[in-house]
Amino acid sequence: MNAAVSIRNLNFYYDTLRALNNISIDIPANRVTALIGPSGCGKSTFLRVLNRMNDLIDNTRVEGEVLFNGKNIYKDFDVMELRKKIGMVFQKPNPFPMSVYNNIAYGPKLHRKADVKELDGIVENSLKAAALWNEVKDRMGNNALGLSGGQQQRLCIARCLAVGPEVLLMDEPTSALDPISTAKIEDLVKDLKEKYTIIIVTHNMQQAGRISDYTAFFLNGEIIEHGVTEEIFHRPLDKRTEDYITGRFG
């Protein structure tokens, strides 16, 4: 198994509160890893640690190592460069209040100079990869906020893809969407893993079962159990995992 991201003895603190406790896990490349666990267990904190989103919060502290392509993301990376490579999609779709085209072109323009023809190609390919192209190709100039929730979320995924990431972090990306939009995103995630490594936080056990190859169960800032999704949902080894996925607590 080729690991895209390796986490070693990771502790994370908000002031004195330890939110992540000695996490060590390898995230397999070109696979979907689901993070599950009750609210407040640390899974979103963990996701944010992976592209240094927690840098924006005062009085936080990281111990241990997060290795991406063999380099420590907290020591050997410029944060802008890191977020290009490890992109994030949030719970609520958050398109910029600008045209569909500019939403996608924004990142590539920011990171490097690209001519119009090249930009057009990036926008089209990103929207195609996010399975949105056919729905928006005739209204590229329209404001993105006019798209449906599901389309906005795929737009945000396309926006991530436009800057050429290797890893996509998704924090409950379908929790605000209807079942059809959810199914489209889930299908998309399964397609995207051919080219990208995906880490997804979800509260929906069935969703984790449907789309992920590996699942990690978080509780009180620790990983209690992680492994092949089928095994976790069929015969978990730890009683706490069983109790959580069968709805006995959480």
Next chain:
Amino acid sequence: MGPRSHFDKDLEELNGMLGKMGIIVEEAIGRSIRSLVEHDSSLAREVIADDNIIDDMELEIEEKCIKLIATQQPLAGDLRKIFTALRIITDLERIAGHAVDIAQVTVRLDGQEYIKPLIDIPRMAVLAREMVKDCLEVYVSSDLKLAKDISRKDDEIDALYKQVFRELLVYMMENPKTISQATQFLMVSRFLERIGDHATNICEWMVYAVTGTRTDLNK
């Protein structure tokens, strides 16, 4: 109320339905053998007619399981337990089918004097009934030791089957006039032997429900 009290209540109900089906199937074995031993063809006809009740129960439990899978999306131990229930009812239905087969032998032999007193066949039936009864106990208690003990009874049934087979063979060789009836008794012993196998299957599913691993208790 706990976070899944309705689901737990549904699972309890499923346990209850399986327990009830198990008792009726176990009684069907007992009644079919009693009809044979006591030459009671009217009891045999009752056993045959009552098979519909068992078929209906199988359908009812199937429906319940499908509803639980569709509405609760069970996982881990819950998923295994519901899946196991679906497999168990198939074995229970087959066991009941063999009780009907035995009752039909009683009807076929109606009015005939038996070539020999029936001793080992009722012993096989007692063991088969015990196996079915204990199996359902395992479903509720998750007692794996009991599951393994039950499968040992199947070895006793198999040994009795071989003994009955040899004995009847001798009867047939000594007096060809016994062949027609001896064949019927051979079939009865074969049905009981199959009941033991189905009960063993049920035990294997019980082990799966508890541990998540498949096992062969016949080994």
